[in-house]
Amino acid sequence: MTIEQLYSLYKVHHAVSTDTRNITPNSIFFALKGERFNANEFAAQALENGAKWAVVDEGKYVTDERYILVENVLATLQDLARYHRHQLNIPFIGITGTNGKTTTKELLYAVLSQRFKTYATKGNLNNHIGVPLTLLSIDDSIEIAVIEMGANHQREIAFLCDIAAPTHGLITNVGKAHLEGFGSFDGVKKAKGELYDFLKMHDGVLFLQGDNEYLREMEMQRGISKIVRYGFSPANDIVGRLEYANPLLCVSWKIRDAEVYHTVGTQLTGSYNTENILAAVAVGHFFGIDDVHINQGIVTYTPTNNRSQITKTGQNVVIADYYNANVSSMEAALANLEVIEAEHKVIVLGDMFELGDDAAKEHRYVVDKALAIDADRTIFVGEAFYAHQNTKAEFYETTDNAKEALREHPVVNSTILLKASRGMAFEKLMDML
Template sequence: MEAIKINELISAVKGTLINNLNNIDDNEIIITNLSTDSRNIGAGDLFIPLVGDKYDGHDFIPVAFEKGASFCLSQRRDIKVPEGKGLIIVADTKQALMDLASYYRSCFSIPVIAVTGSVGKTSTKDMITSVLKQEYKVLSTKGNFNNEIGVPLTIFNLSKEHEIAVIEMGMNHFGEIHNLSKIAKPDMAVITNIGTSHIENLGSKEGILKAKSEIFDYMNKEGKVFLNGDDDLLKTLKNKLSFPICYFGFEDNNDIYAKNIEQKGLEGINASIVWDSNEILIKIPSLGKHMVYNALVAVAIGLELGMTIESIKEGIKKYHASKMRMNISKTKKGNYIINDAYNASPQSMKAALDVLSELKEGKRKIAVLGDMLELGSYSKQAHEEVGYYLAKKSLDYLFTLGEEAKNISQAAIDGGMDKEKVFAFLDQEELFNKLNTIIDTKDMILFKASRGMYLEKTVEKIEEVK
């Protein structure tokens, strides 16, 4: 984080300073670090206490001051201000965090690429980052820092050395992407697809499209948009935006498209990428045909920024997936694990099942699937669709975890899968115990569920079994 003068900070958050600074000139005071976690506060830092359903960060303001914080934001005036410290009163600390991040972003003139979509946001962000790093110093979203708290904290990591930023944007309600766009002020925007994730809160896929389209609200008027041209809803945005659009996909009517896609097992995928009169061969070191979409938009953005073909191809070749996103490992017992347990939707479930069924490696194919959350009234149908889809994949065993995932199991049986090979559990320990009696050396096991199912607990146990 670069230094911010305290007067500029107060103005950005629309705050009022209550201080005990012994007449120190406010113009001479700067902040070079901030945190929303009092445990990470150091000397001279700014502490921003957030308020949640089960906690109130204001309770930790005294601790933050004791640990060396020079200033704290606060919605409350009943906080004792120690000598030499300052309290900045704001209407809402979370809004102040976002306002400060928006101001801080405006201090940099580098291009910002924003990435959203129902499925594949993180892998797309990672692919774009891998390509851009071949020629630029890149700031990229880490982990799941893609919401109204995570995006501001990511923005504060911008420094003078960065030449470009890739910011992931997630949401589960209307207005969230709008707020994130205001913070990041993107020069380029990517929407990977429109699926059913968070449909419980957004009502329909059309509602999800509307929410995702908020990414354009604070976009640079000279910017460019990159959309999945194989997505029926994203196609409807053609000629409706004030920005030029680059459509990417598998269909040859897209501005940039893929052909000759070749699955190479655990080595990944090869594909030819075509645009205008150009064609290149790329090698993607990751599983799943869906990863070609991520590579397509990474190529398109690299070309837009004037990168060399060699750098773009090298960036794709060096791609590394984030944790619990199609990660391949081998257990002590000799099994192969596909850990895709970070999150799940009907679309990503089917894509993961495609990967499992198409791999040549693995003696037997076993799917371990958990609940897909936030699907509302569509949940039962969505889980059943996955079950029927799975039944056609000739898998050897199916294990499910959770009340909703029972519908996957039943639909798989109804779809023709041997009921003796299907097991449904509500308890993860019971699932592990049964799974451990079934798996054998060289079996290929897929783990996938929504984040709230914590299916990685079983993955970790299986990895240690000898």
Template sequence: MKEFLLSQAVGAVHGTYHGDGAALLKRVRGVVIDNRKVEPDFLFVPIKGERFDGHDFIPSAYEAGALACITERELQTERPYILVKDSLSAFQSLAEFYKGLFDVKTIGITGSVGKTTTKELISSVLSQKYGVLKSEGNLNNQTGVPLTVFRLEDHHDVAVVEMGTNHFGEIRNLAKIARPDFCFLTNIGEAHIEHLGSKEGILKAKSEMLEYIKPDGRVFVNGDDPYLRTLKEARTDVTAFGKDPQNDIYAEKIKSKGLDGTDFVIHTPDTEFPAHVPSPGGHMVYNALAAAAAGLALGMGPDEIALGLAAYKTIAGRMCIETRNGITVLNDVYNANPGSMRAALDVLAYAEGGRVCVLGDMLELGEKAEQYHRELGAYAARRADRVLCVGTLAKHIYTGAKEAGAEAFCFGTQDELLAKIRGLVREGDAVLVKASRGMRLEKTVEFLLK
């Protein structure tokens, strides 16, 4: 981390400083919100969470050598601290200040589905030429983006920042921190529709990122998405990518290689070139096109882009494919919504042998949740030989699957599923496991692979 003065931190968060004035001239070596990660001369920012209040850990932060703490409470201590009204807002303001210390091209990524995969693919491509900082995992929320920014170093040329939301105003906060040069919007789907009301509302929330794009920046959208296409029609700074040849950047000659990925040809306004993405599914072509667009925007050539796409590696819980004991497990448990569920089932359809899907609840879908789950069941019936459903909402997946003629089974809890799953999965089967994060179906993946 690039060091800065404690006095600069006080100014950045507009706080009131308490403590020895000499400490203001000391340098902050790191910024953390986890007291277990405090090192000497770090700045600790306690955040109020659902289960814990970081303020309770201020004493341990000082014991670990914290230079100072940011706090919403007045402290009975002679140690330096900065008093603020809201520690989360202060954390974000400090991250905005820190980001301003660097001259790096910044790519912001948002959308209903595919944010993390697109982030990984863009990073894989850009890493062929540049020093890249990317969001770790899916650290894309109100604390995750600041934590990403605080990892910036002088050797980075590009920052690739994923931004997520389930409420209005959140993307705006994150974009204000990141100040993107390039904004990528992957698609508009049903994820978080419970809080954002409609797909129009989701588009509005995702588009908040554009409020803080650099003056000479550019927007990249999936031009095959009818909601995102409206941005192309309304703005002059938009590049569209997709499978439709009317897009600025498009793919053709798409050929599935089964679970080994997809071959295709990328067309740009200036050239065309072959590419391969080593992860299955037609949806991966869209993510790869976004990555190609990022590479082109930063002056990369076709060969560099193709190498970066081919070098892509999946991350935990994101369509990781592993074969053990004669069973191929498609581990896509990190999260789920109707769009990503359908895409995952399309991947399962590529598998040879028996096809089994283990599907759990999709959360935050609002009043149409039952309908979305029932429709998913009917879709699963066309892609899988056996449909195993687990959870409260998943009973509607079961209903939809049974009505569509599938061999389907329903379990109230994951433990009930695990007690029966050995008799429902056979050697030679491919098993897709997917649900919303709260279902914790990684336990099922571990059970199948052990």
């Protein structure tokens, strides 16, 4: 079966499924393989649960005409998504970056939805499987799409751009993350810069944080012609300033050369989110949304998934930011806590993953950064941090150990920064706070 023939089936049923536990009725089931599973084995169950067709790549599972045998199911899913993308003549905004891409994606969605029927990546479906699934969820009624793209190796962003074909794009920032896969900070810049390469090649529009020296350098190396700049200096097309972050953000912005600033309160914490807000302003303004509706989109956005999320418990205010962590996001979170006005502050940090050979050095760096802040308690959790234990802070090898310590010595009436890589399972600590 050709992709064109498969696409004709998709257009009739317009839904794909990859999980037999959540089958969309009359969908096309794609039997993907992973390290620990082979969905070819569950194709029959998918059909029983309501799928109309099952795409498989092992002939022994084909028992009737409802099975579509292909050479590689994942490649077929990606090819179908690529084909579908090229039938959609709408703006596609690609987002990547070391930190803040999910928050920025959601802010863009909140702003653009004020005027356009917008579709944005759900959750963290930002990889070689998630992006195709996202594209195949977009129907003819959508007017603008926002596609988040993640990577931890070279050429991944280039591959995702080839599928999603962004007409517009932005990199939130570049920092020290996934060094195990990228090799170095220069490797991070090269990998994220693959989005710039695509925009340059296809005459796309770049939204650029004009005060970020690394992003400016990356753009200048490529010479992209269509650029909308946002940032804090007056040379940017959208000029912003942070009014306060105590702990929720209030931001003002204006169009370059205008006299009047537009001020907007938010439900976000973290001064580092100011530039993510300005990115949403820049995109909204570019697409013709007025200042009232831009601000309305921003003020109504509520963070979820423990990303820059304020949680008020019975005893404390918790800055829950433990969906992900790397060196640059740790720095930003600590800098934000330092400027927050609070009588009592507590820092709880967990290990950062995928730092490769730089892990020991970077964890030592974060320890020093955290100890420089005046906090009532500073707690480090995880094997990488534990290797740097000293008498100036509390160190625990596991999250369960830290939980027990917080049970024995509770924290009350404090503002607490809770930040770690997702694998540290810091949600376990919330019951103690």
